[in-house]
Amino acid sequence: xxxxxxxxxxxxxxxxxxxxxxxxxxxxxxxxxxxxxxxxxxxxxxxxxxxxxxxxxxxxxxxxxxxxxxxxxxxxxxxxxxxxxxxxxxxxxxxxxxxxxxxxxxxxxxxxxxxxxxxxxxxxxxxxxxxxxxxxxxxxxxxxxxxxxxxxxxxxxxxxxxxxxxxxxxxxxxxxxxxxxxxxxxxxxxxxxxxxxxxxxxxxxxxxxxxxxxxxxxxxxxxxxxxxxxxxxxxxxxxxxxxxxxxxxxxxxxxxxxxxxxxxxxxxxxxxxxxxxxxxxxxxxxxxxxxxxxxxxxxxxxxxxxxxxxxxxxxxxxxxxxxxxxxxxxxxxxxxxxxxxxxxxxxxxxxxxxxxxxxxxxxxxxxxxxxxxxxxxxxxxxxxxxxxxxxxxxxxxxxxxxxxxxxxxxxxxxxxxxxxxxxxxxxxxxxxxxxxxxxxxxxxxxxxxxxxxxxxxxxxxxxxxxxxxxxxxxxxxxxxxxxxxxxxxxxxxxxxxxxxxxxxxxxxxxxxxxxxxxxxxxxxxxxxxxxxxxxxxxxxxxxxxxxxxxxxxxxxxxxxxxxxxxxxxxxxxxxxxxxxxxxxxxxxxxxxxxxxxxxxxxxxxxxxxxxxxxxxxxxxxxxxxxxxxxxxxxxxxxxxxxxxxxxxxxxxxxxxxxxxx
Amino acid sequence: xxxxxxxxxxxxxxxxxxxxxxxxxxxxxxxxxxxxxxxxxxxxxxxxxxxxxxxxxxxxxxxxxxxxxxxxxxxxxxxxxxxxxxxxxxxxxxxxxxxxxxxxxxxxxxxxxxxxxxxxxxxxxxxxxxxxxxxxxxxxxxxxxxxxxxxxxxxxxxxxxxxxxxxxxxxxxxxxxxxxxxxxxxxxxxxxxxxxxxxxxxxxxxxxxxxxxxxxxxxxxxxxxxxxxxxxxxxxxxxxxxxxxxxxxxxxxxxxxxxxxxxxxxxxxxxxxxxxxxxxxxxxxxxxxxxxxxxxxxxxxxxx
Numbered sequence: 033x034x035x036x037x038x039x040x041x042x043x044x045x046x047x048x049x050x051x052x053x054x055x056x057x058x059x060x061x062x063x064x065x066x067x068x069x070x071x072x073x074x075x076x077x078x079x080x081x082x083x084x085x086x087x088x089x090x091x092x093x094x095x096x097x098x099x100x101x102x103x104x105x106x107x108x109x110x111x112x113x114x115x116x117x118x119x120x121x122x123x124x125x126x127x128x129x130x131x132x133x134x135x136x137x138x139x140x141x142x143x144x145x146x147x148x149x150x151x152x153x154x155x156x157x158x159x160x161x162x163x164x165x166x167x168x169x170x171x172x173x174x175x176x177x178x179x180x181x182x183x184x185x186x187x188x189x190x191x192x193x194x195x196x197x198x199x200x201x202x203x204x205x206x207x208x209x210x211x212x213x214x215x216x217x218x219x220x221x222x223x224x225x226x227x228x229x230x231x232x233x234x235x236x237x238x239x240x241x242x243x244x245x246x247x248x249x250x251x252x253x254x255x256x257x258x259x260x261x262x263x264x265x266x267x268x269x270x271x272x273x274x275x276x277x278x279x280x281x282x283x284x285x286x287x288x289x290x291x292x293x294x295x296x297x298x299x300x301x302x303x304x305x306x307x308x309x310x311x312x313x314x315x316x317x318x319x320x321x322x323x324x325x326x327x328x329x330x331x332x333x334x335x336x337x338x339x340x341x342x343x344x345x346x347x348x349x350x351x352x353x354x355x356x357x358x359x360x361x362x363x364x365x366x367x368x369x370x371x372x373x374x375x376x377x378x379x380x381x382x383x384x385x386x387x388x389x390x391x392x393x394x395x396x397x398x399x400x401x402x403x404x405x406x407x408x409x410x411x412x413x414x415x416x417x418x419x420x421x422x423x424x425x426x427x428x429x430x431x432x433x434x435x436x437x438x439x440x441x442x443x444x445x446x447x448x449x450x451x452x453x454x455x456x457x458x459x460x461x462x463x464x465x466x467x468x469x470x471x472x473x474x475x476x477x478x479x480x481x482x483x484x485x486x487x488x489x490x491x492x493x494x495x496x497x498x499x500x501x502x503x504x505x506x507x508x509x510x511x512x513x514x515x516x517x518x519x520x521x522x523x524x525x526x527x528x529x530x531x532x533x534x535x536x537x538x539x540x541x542x543x544x545x546x547x548x549x550x551x552x553x554x555x556x557x558x559x560x561x562x563x564x565x566x567x568x569x570x571x572x573x574x575x576x577x578x579x580x581x582x583x584x585x586x587x588x589x590x591x592x593x594x595x596x597x598x599x600x601x602x603x604x605x606x607x608x609x610x611x612x613x614x615x616x617x618x619x620x621x622x623x624x625x626x627x628x629x630x631x632x633x634x635x636x637x638x639x640x641x642x643x644x645x646x647x648x649x650x651x652x653x654x655x656x657x658x659x660x661x662x663x664x665x666x667x668x669x670x671x672x673x674x675x676x677x678x679x680x681x682x683x684x685x686x687x688x689x690x691x692x693x
Numbered sequence: 694x695x696x697x698x699x700x701x702x703x704x705x706x707x708x709x710x711x712x713x714x715x716x717x718x719x720x721x722x723x724x725x726x727x728x729x730x731x732x733x734x735x736x737x738x739x740x741x742x743x744x745x746x747x748x749x750x751x752x753x754x755x756x757x758x759x760x761x762x763x764x765x766x767x768x769x770x771x772x773x774x775x776x777x778x779x780x781x782x783x784x785x786x787x788x789x790x791x792x793x794x795x796x797x798x799x800x801x802x803x804x805x806x807x808x809x810x811x812x813x814x815x816x817x818x819x820x821x822x823x824x825x826x827x828x829x830x831x832x833x834x835x836x837x838x839x840x841x842x843x844x845x846x847x848x849x850x851x852x853x854x855x856x857x858x859x860x861x862x863x864x865x866x867x868x869x870x871x872x873x874x875x876x877x878x879x880x881x882x883x884x885x886x887x888x889x890x891x892x893x894x895x896x897x898x899x900x901x902x903x904x905x906x907x908x909x910x911x912x913x914x915x916x917x918x919x920x921x922x923x924x925x926x927x928x929x930x931x932x933x934x935x936x937x938x939x940x941x942x943x944x945x946x947x948x949x950x951x952x953x954x955x956x957x958x959x960x961x962x963x964x965x966x967x968x969x970x971x972x973x974x975x976x977x978x979x980x981x982x983x984x985x986x987x988x989x990x991x992x993x994x995x996x997x
Contacts, residue, residue, distance in 0.1 A: 401811070403753045414755075414805075423798040424791065436790045437847070443838060444845045448995055454838050455991065459984075462793070462834040466827030469801050473823055477808030482816075483751050552785040556769060560795075564758075564765035567915070571761055574911045578745035585749040585810045586906050588896045599808070599816025607824040611977055 033087040033103065036157065039074030040150045042066055047146025054139025060128045063142040067124040067149060071117045074153055078117060081110035082526055089159060098220035102159040107526025108291070109156040111367060112284045114523075115374035116156070118509075119277050120149045122502035126382055127269040129498035130389060141181050141267065147174040148273065155281055161210035161220035168206065168281075172199040172249075175278060178270045179262045191258075191265035198258035202248030206285075209241040213292065225292045235293045239300050242289040243307070250282025252341065253311040254643035256334045260318075263330035264394060268385020271326060275333045276378035280370050283340055287367075287531050290348065298352035298449075304345030305453065309460045311338030314642075316467040317612045320474070320605045321639040324394045325384045328475060329377065332420065335464060336373045339435065340366045342457055346438040349453060351532065356542035358442050363528045364546070365434030368520055372427040372513065376416040379506040383413035386495040386503070387479060391488040396478045396601040398488055403480040405492045410480045412503035417472040419510040422465050425557030427513035430520060433553065434546060436461055467608070474604045483595035515557055517550035602637060609639075617642060698782045701929075704951060705771040709925040710734035710918065712958040716885075719962025734921060738914045746910030751811040759806035760908070760915035763799035767922035770795045773849060774929045776938065776950045780850030789837055789849045793830065796882070796926075799919065800826050807904035814896045818903035821973065825888065825900070828980040829878050835987035836871040836878075840934075842994050843867060853933045857940040864997075870990040872934040877983040879927035879961070881976070883920065886965040888976050898970075928957040 046066020053059040077087050089104030105113075124145065131138055151171040158164040176199070180192035214220040217228035230238070248255035259279070263271045290296060315334030322328040343366025350358025386409045387402060388394055403410040419426035422433075439457035442450040484490060494500070513520050525543050587593040609616055622635035665676075714731035721728025730736070748756070773792045775781040781788075804822055807815040841847060843864065844855035861868065881888045884901035896903050905916050932953035938946045971979065 401751070403755065410753075418798070418801065421797070421801065422794065423801060424794055429794060433787060433790055437787050440787065440790075440838070440841050440847050443842050444847075446842065446845075451838075451842065451991060451995055454841075455835065455988070458834045458838055459831045462830040463827065465794075465797065466823075466830040469797060470823035470827050473801060473804045473808070473819065477805055477816075477819070481753065481755060481805065481809040482811030549785050549787055552783070552788070553791060556783065556791060560765055560769055563768055564762045567764055568758060568761035571911055571915065574742060578743075578910075580745055581747040582750050583747055585751050585812045587812050588814055588906075593812070595811065597813045598811050599813055599820065604808075604816060604820045607820055607973075608827065611824070 033077060033090045033105065033157075036074045036077045036087075036105065036153070037090065037103065039070040039072070040153050041070075042073065043070035043146045043150040043153075046070070047143045047150075051139045051143045054137030054142065057132065060131065060138055060142055063146055064121075064124040064128050066146060068121045070146075070150070071121050074113065075117050077105060078110045078113045081105045081107065082114075082523065084526070096162060098162045098214060099160050099224065100221060101163055102221060102223075103154070103157040103163075104159045105157055106530055108287060108530040109284070111524060111527040112280065112370070113153060113156050115277050115280060115371055116149065116152050119273060119374055119378045122382075122505065123269040123273045123378065124149075126272070126385070126499050126502045127267065129496050130267060130269055130385055140177060141270070144174040144177045145270065145273070148178060148278070152278060152281060156284065159222045161214055161222070161225070165203070165206060165210060169203060171278065171281065172196075172203065175270075175274055178274075179266045181267055181270070182265065185265075188265040191261035195258040195262040198248055198255065202245045202255070202282075205241050205245030205248070209238055209245055209289075212241070213238055222288070222292065228294075230294055232297065236297065236299065238293055239289070239297075239303075242286060243303065246282040246285035246289070247307070248282070250279050250286070250341075251311070251334045251337045252307050253314050253334065253338070254647050256311065256315070256331075256337075257641060257644045257648055259330040259333055260322075260327045260641060263333075263381075264324055264326035268326070268381055268388060271329075272378035272381035272385070275330065275381060276374040279333060279337065280374060283337070283344075283366075283370055286344065287363075287527075290344075290531055296348045296351045298349055301345045301347075301349030301352055304341050304348060305456055306345075308338045308341030308343075308345055309456055311335065311341060312460060312464045313338070313467075314615065316464055316471060317608075317615055318639070318641065320467060320471045320612075321609050321616050321618065323396050323601045325387065325396055325475065325479065326381070326394050328396075328471070329380050329384060332380075332468070332471065333373075333377060335468065336369065336377070336420070339432065339461065339464065340369050340373070342366075342460065343369060343431075343435045343438070346435070346442070346453065346457060347532070350438075350442075353450075355442065355445075356532075357545060358438055359532045360528060360542045361434050361438040361441065361546060363531050364521060364524050365431050365438065367524045367527050367531075368434065369428075369431035371520075371524075372419070372431050372510075375506050375509050375513070376419040376426075376428060379412060379416040379503055379510070380420065382499065382503045382506070383409050383416065386499055387492075389495060389499070390492040393488050396475070398486040399479050400482045400485040400595065400598065401480070401489060402484075402492055405489070406480075406494050408500045409495055409503060412507040413480065414476055415507040415510050417476045419514070421469045421472050423469070424553070425514045425560050426510045427520070428510075429557075430514060430517045430550065430553065432461060432465065433550075434521075437546065437549075470605070470608060474601055478599075478601040478604065482598050485595055485598065485600070515554055517554045517557075518547045521547060521550055615642065617645075695779075695782075698779060700947060701774060701776045701779070701950070702768075702771045702782060704947075705774070705922060705925045705929070706768070708951065708954070709921040710738065712924050712928065712954065713921055715955060715958035716962040716965065719959050720966050723963070723966035734917065738918055741909075741914035741917070742911050744910040746908075746912055749810050749812075749907050752809045752907070755802075756806045756809040756907070757912070759802040759809075760912045760919070762802045764915045764919040764922075766795040766799040767919045767926070770926050771922060774926060774933075775850035775853045776929070776933065776946060779943070779946070780848075780854065784848045784850035786847035789852075792849065792926075793833055796923065797826070797830070799923070803904055803916075810907045812907065814899075814903050815906055817897070818900050821900045822904060825881055825976060825980060828977055828984075829881050832874060832980060832984035832987060833878055835984050835991065836874050839867055839871050839987055839990045839994060842991065854939045856934065856937055858937045859940075861937055864994070867990045867994055868934055870986045870993075872931055874983040874986040874990075875927065875931050875934070876957075876960075877979060879924070879931060879957075880964065881980060882927060883924045885961055887968045887971045887979070890970050893970075925954065928954045931957055 050059040092101040094101040217225040319331035347362030419428040422428040439454035443454040625633035804819040807819040889900040
């Protein structure tokens, strides 16, 4: 445990050390070295914990009411440390090159980046509600400062503002949650909270608060509004860190909550499954309609969080129905998907960052044909696209397979509720999977394939080594987890055991049940690769001695096609966007060409976020109307303020005097 | 490993191109023509394999690798198919999910290869393909749920071996609904009329054929062969559903199965001859309709 703390301290110190050195290039390397060293130190106890040797929790005395300052690791928190410890060093390394040409001082971004990483690590070990909240707030604030790094742009400041409000709505929910639970348990220590006997109604209220609090961080619909604003605004390695890792702290919180609230109720499971389905479908449909690559990735995170929530919901239902098979598959799939999503989503953001770095735009309709100039980035991006669609032989397939299997294996009992669950999970995941394939075929196809759509691409260059290697490593990890699926399940087993054992049920056999299936999948993935390679080899050998010509694309007899005639990102997604227009409500402006010799025609389309437009905007406008009169009190005249102070003092005196008599 | 289990994949690899010959022959008969030879696709494949190839300057490695990946997916998919009482060479709980995702991977790489050419027509085809694919997948999985519920097992081989004459007596309606739903998927996924017209001469209206416009030589042979294997995979699923082979003696199963596949090919030919092509806007409706059929089957199963 001491090593873990030492790692966090190293992170904070190296971050603080470079605050004032921000204008020198060496600063980012010092900070990165700190991240590597800190994460390396913290990895040792994490691996020990996953191997079954939990370190002794660290209990420190503190003078604040509500239990003791306890830091500890168990299977669940150790597993959630893995993505942090894997992605953070790579993101820091990537950031060194990504920000190398920045004119501004890098002091703040380096400092807050290290603080963010350290706070996420500490959050995993916080075993006390108050400590948890404090670290949670540090995490929120440090990531806010990272989002507003480019604060000279108005849209970045707006995005930061949206994020700050959204995250504090969540924190508000958590404050009430911990206050209520602490009151019931008599202490804010997690151990005491877990032992508290809660009335079922109370437990449900607490669960709802946790869903709001943690869901706003994770990005459940409709609390997802900050993701598509904050991710594009932040520097790309920060987006990778936030989308790949930070939003998972919400999932961690939710799972931790489940261990605190005693026997789960089936209503909670249903709530999570429905929220998950809604987030998954809305997220991917909104992602499809985006033309800004980082916005698209942000919406896709909403989708993946939805898939994770469906898995957790199924696990909770399994607990409520006392079916260990469902528990293992649901929680196992969801927790494995957390790691998988961290890997491929960071990779995608790294790739998007490399493109932004090389071309200066995030607008997919301006890009195209990048595969020729950015081969490494393109290959890594392609792997991540296939993985995020859940296609074999990559890691996304393994976790989605487990979640699919929840639906199928539950249905065998034939009870009506299991059939409904199966329809929601299997039908929903199939739909989400199909739409994700469409979305990422669009992303990769429009960015990397075909011909360049504008001059921005002509200057594009491959990213340097510090940006390339993190991408290559993550791509290898995508394939590695896919090919060693049974091992991956062993990795999540301790975490599943902790979440599932809150009601004392023994998983025992159920934990090893999916292992032969995953072994079969791993073998088939190997054969798929081998077979494809063999076929490609045969194909290369076939035409020996025969000619292989290069020519223009066959455009149905049209002799001079230009790059502007290609399908664009908008046109590729148009049929599906049209099909789901009742969700998307795309706004179009412009006029179609008219007459025999049309001259002026223009067309604009944009897809605003429905939750932001119809839910939050009216809500905050209403608040604004109510509180606007209060603003008159703040008029800037000093004697007025003195008067307020005097009035308050007099009122206090009267109250005090009244109390004594 | 049981050698007889490999007969079915082998049969698929050898006989799959014949299905297209049968379909074309049936269409020709309906139109009063003599039609091309039954083995035409074999001739085409051999001819293409011996040719050189032409690539577009716009394309990259993606276009060159895609046919091999997609054909590898189809080969693996055929090894997951059972027939009658005999299990497939590869069978495990949840293998059907892998089957669906192998087909998904094949579609994904084909779509990317189409976008690689930078042609507006191929982009159009790719866009339509992903749209229909996204709608076809839920329909496929809902049909599968019916069968899992019916047989209480999770692997395709055991699901199909549970279907017997007794199942037909007790719940024929389920099997018919799912089989019909999957037949619609067969037409969609293999780009047959009424969804797509494999013989159309206007690139604007094509879906699958337009995506592979820029392929030639051995690559095109891979693609055509892969497409015929895909047709076989769907036909095998439908035949397995409709013919309760598990209750017949083993030696009759092989010929019966192959005959069944032939009949499905004839059916496809008949459908192509008597139906017109739907407008593209109508296609989502029949896909949602086929998902609804499986949903009805689920409800029926729950009621009794």
